Amino acid sequence: MEAAKQNKVKFVGDGIIIFHDVAGAMKGDRTVRAAGYDTKLVAPPPELRMGCDLALEVNLVEQAGIERLFKEKDVPFVRFLPLTKNASQMCDIVKVTDFGKWVMVKAGNMKLSFEKGSGVIVNISGGGCPDIPYLNAEMVDKPLALAPHPNELGYTLCATMLQRAYEEALNIFNGGSRP
Amino acid sequence: MMLLFGTLPDKNFPMTYGQVRPEGDYLFADGQRFSRTQGTGAMISAALAITNYFKLDAPYVLVAGDIGDGKGTRDIYKYLTEHVVELAPEVLTMHYSLPIMALLKKLCETIKGCTTRPFMIADAGAMYAVKGAGLASEFDIFTPDPSEIAFLADPQATHPAYISHYLFACDADKIPGQIEDAFKNKSAAKLLLVKGKTDYVATDGHILATITEPNVPTLEPIGGTGDTITGLVSGLVYAGLEPKDAAIFACRTNRTAGMLAQPTPATKVKEIIDQFPIVAKQNYCSWSGVCYNDACK
Numbered sequence: 001m002e003a004a005k006q007n008k009v010k011f012v013g014d015g016i017i018i019f020h021d022v023a024g025a026m027k028g029d030r031t032v033r034a035a036g037y038d039t040k041l042v043a044p045p046p047e048l049r050m051g052c053d054l055a056l057e058v059n060l061v062e063q064a065g066i067e068r069l070f071k072e073k074d075v076p077f078v079r080f081l082p083l084t085k086n087a088s089q090m091c092d093i094v095k096v097t098d099f100g101k102w103v104m105v106k107a108g109n110m111k112l113s114f115e116k117g118s119g120v121i122v123n124i125s126g127g128g129c130p131d132i133p134y135l136n137a138e139m140v141d142k143p144l145a146l147a148p149h150p151n152e153l154g155y156t157l158c159a160t161m162l163q164r165a166y167e168e169a170l171n172i173f174n175g176g177s178r179p
Numbered sequence: 180m181m182l183l184f185g186t187l188p189d190k191n192f193p194m195t196y197g198q199v200r201p202e203g204d205y206l207f208a209d210g211q212r213f214s215r216t217q218g219t220g221a222m223i224s225a226a227l228a229i230t231n232y233f234k235l236d237a238p239y240v241l242v243a244g245d246i247g248d249g250k251g252t253r254d255i256y257k258y259l260t261e262h263v264v265e266l267a268p269e270v271l272t273m274h275y276s277l278p279i280m281a282l283l284k285k286l287c288e289t290i291k292g293c294t295t296r297p298f299m300i301a302d303a304g305a306m307y308a309v310k311g312a313g314l315a316s317e318f319d320i321f322t323p324d325p326s327e328i329a330f331l332a333d334p335q336a337t338h339p340a341y342i343s344h345y346l347f348a349c350d351a352d353k354i355p356g357q358i359e360d361a362f363k364n365k366s367a368a369k370l371l372l373v374k375g376k377t378d379y380v381a382t383d384g385h386i387l388a389t390i391t392e393p394n395v396p397t398l399e400p401i402g403g404t405g406d407t408i409t410g411l412v413s414g415l416v417y418a419g420l421e422p423k424d425a426a427i428f429a430c431r432t433n434r435t436a437g438m439l440a441q442p443t444p445a446t447k448v449k450e451i452i453d454q455f456p457i458v459a460k461q462n463y464c465s466w467s468g469v470c471y472n473d474a475c476k
Contacts, residue, residue, distance in 0.1 A: 023248065043338075053338070097399075102444040104400045109326035109339035113400035113444045122445035125402040126324065128303025128339070130275050131247025133218035134188035136402050155247030156277070157338045 011038045015060030018044055018078040023155045025054035030151070031073050032056065032066055041160060045081075054157055094168050105169045108161035112139075112169050119144045119173045127158035135162060144170045181238045181417040182266060182297075183226060183410075184259060184305070185219030185274030186251045192244030194254040199223055199240045204449060208240050216449045218275045218303070221403035222410035226272070228455035229414025232463070238414075239268070249277040252304075256282035260289050263297075271297040272413040273305030274406070278338065280312040287314050298416055301368065302409040307338055310366045318368035320422060322409045325354060325375045331366045332357035351376055359384045370422045374408050378430040380423055387423055390430040395437035403448030408433050411455070428466060432458050 019025040025041065032039045037058065044055040058066060063080050070077055097104040102122060104113040110132075111125040120143050124136045131154045139147040150162040183199075197209030205212045206223060215224040219242060226238050241259055245251030255276070263271075263286070271290075283305070290296065300320040301309050309315055310331055323331055330339040354373060361367040362384035373379040376399075378390040398404045408429050415425035436454035440446060464470045 021249075099397065099400070099444045102400070104444060109324075109330075111400060115445065123400045123402050123447075125400055125404070126326065128275060128278075128305075128307060128327070129247060130186040130188070130218075130245040130249075130252060130277055130304065133186075133220075133275060134246040136217060137188050140402075153246075155249075159247065 011040050011057070013038065013040070013057040013059050014082065015058050015063065016042065016044065016081050017056040017058060017066070018081060019055065020076060020078060021155075022054045022157060022160075024076055025056060026151055026155070026160065028056050028070065028075050028077060031069060031075050032058065035069050037062055037066060054160065094164065096168070096172065103169070103172060105165045105172065107164035107168060110158060110161040110165050112162065112165040114144055114169050114173065116173075121147055121169075124162065127162065129156035129158040131155050132158050132162070135159060139166075144173050180236060180266075180268055181226065181230070181270040181272070181413060182241060182268035183219070183223050183238050183272050183274070183413065184241045184255060184276070185222065185303070186245035186255070186276050187213050187219055187242050188217055188246060189213070189244040190246045190248075190250075192242070192251070194241075194243040194251065194258060196241045196258065197239065198237050199227060200237060201227060206240075208242070213242065215452065216403065216447060218403065218406055221406040221448050221452065222272070222274050222302070222413075224449075224452045225407040225410025225455060226414040226417075227410075228452065228459070229411060229418060232456060232459040233414075233418040235418060238417075239266075245275075245277065247277070249279065252277040252279060253282065256286060260286045263289055264292050264294075267293060267295065268297045269295075270300070270413055270417045272300040272302075272409065273309075274301075274303050274409060276304045276308070278304045278307035278311060280308050283308040283314065284312050287312075287317055290317075299368075300409065300413050300416070302406070309368075311338075313365070315366050315368055320370045320372060320412060320416070320426070321368040322372045322374060322405070322412065324405050325351075325373070328354060328357045328361060328371070328373045331371075332360035332364065334364045334366070354379060355386060358386060370426060372408065372412060372426040372429065374405050374430065374433075378434075380426040380430075382423070388427050390427060390434065393434050393438040395434060395442065397442045397444055397446070398434070398437045398451070400444040401442060401446055401448055401451065404433065404437070404451060407436075407448065407452060407455075424467070428463070431462070431466065435462065 095106040150159045243251030302322045380388040411429035439454045
């Protein structure tokens with residue numbers, strides 16, 4: 001049994017923040033979200049990509065406040081740019097597969113499976129960045145609620161997608177609606 | 180020799196080069212111990228099962244600890260770029276690593292200086308770097324999963340997390356078209372082994388074979404079951420099989436091992452790996468029509 005859904009809330013900004021690396025972008029995302037700004041993680045424009053890249057889409061009108069926030073919180077970044085048509089969006093499709101005693105949640109290229117009764121994470125699959133085997137070692141065989149969050153330990157886009165799978169799995173385990 | 184390249188999920192693991200040997204749940208190279216059950220370790224274990232079966236020299240590995248910050252990745256790229264000409268691997272398989280295109284480009288430039296070009300296989304982060312760098316045609320085999328073939332098919336994507344929605348639907352019936360697109364975009368290696376509910380083997384945009392049996396749906400949630408296919412096909416190419424045959428054997432081996440292990444979504448990949456020697460012994464002679472082991476004679 002498989003189902004899919006897309007995130008309902010769609011923030012559309014008009015600017016983009018470029019970071020030195022993915023870890024910086026993830027820290028930037030956490031920082032601006034905690035401060036209440038609207039934001040979403042996106043791909044940088046192709047001419048600025050180096051490989052496993054991540055940028056933040058924001059409202060440019062909030063640039064000064066975000067810059068001040070980054071200075072206060074020590075979040076290094078490269079620069080703000082107006083959003084171009086080339087900034088493609090991250091995959092936001094989540095699929096859920098029911099294996100009877102277990103559920104597999106797939107977000108983008110990452111899959112997380114847990115036992116329905118206990119909430120214990122039994123496997124993590126997919127991805128190709130080096131933090132995924134590390135997150136696998138840190139998260140598997142732990143209950144969802146007690147496992148470390150991928151966005152706290154991870155550095156890469158694969159970890160970002162695993163965070164989405166993790167959040168959906170936790171939502172399902174806590175009785176939330178399934179896609 | 181066969182050289183297997185990738186990162187390990189331990190930030191304190193030093194860069195290590197050496198011939199690998201198994202011992203229990205661990206692998207050893209140059210005195211360093213690492214797990215056989217994760218990512219690169221699972222890939223290496225699968226290749227080792229094949230070299231053992233064919234009584235070939237064990238693979239050499241170039242590994243380093245990396246938890247995503249790229250330090251280990253940079254170390255192994257630097258070492259390989261400096262030493263690949265003298266090491267002269269016959270088969271080079273590149274696996275988990277941070278996709279850093281500049282390092283990959285430099286390595287590929289250096290490899291042009293090898294007296295005999297290695298047979299080159301890429302999966303995981305190394306494959307992302309190859310595609311992003313526009314060097315896919317210099318590789319002999321890629322082993323993408325369904326989300327990764329969608330990534331290869333998308334000319335704009337530099338990571339599987341960014342794929343146009345129409346490609347990401349991941350409907351099984353879209354995979355043949357994505358394979359065709361990946362070749363058209365020059366984002367495919369000479370041969371693609373697409374691992375999934377149906378495994379596809381393709382060259383030049385044409386699907387040469389599909390493998391669907393035995394069908395073991397519970398292999399999908401098990402982390403590492405794609406990594407093992409990459410290791411299997413590496414070992415089989417090193418054993419002398421034609422790339423197409425190696426790809427087909429790898430898929431059949433993984434599926435048959437899965438069937439023997441009777442997995443649930445909670446099964447760990449080492450339980451699948453443990454079946455590879457049995458699968459090879461029971462099936463390789465009949466699958467190929469060539470007798471590889473004394474027990475058949």
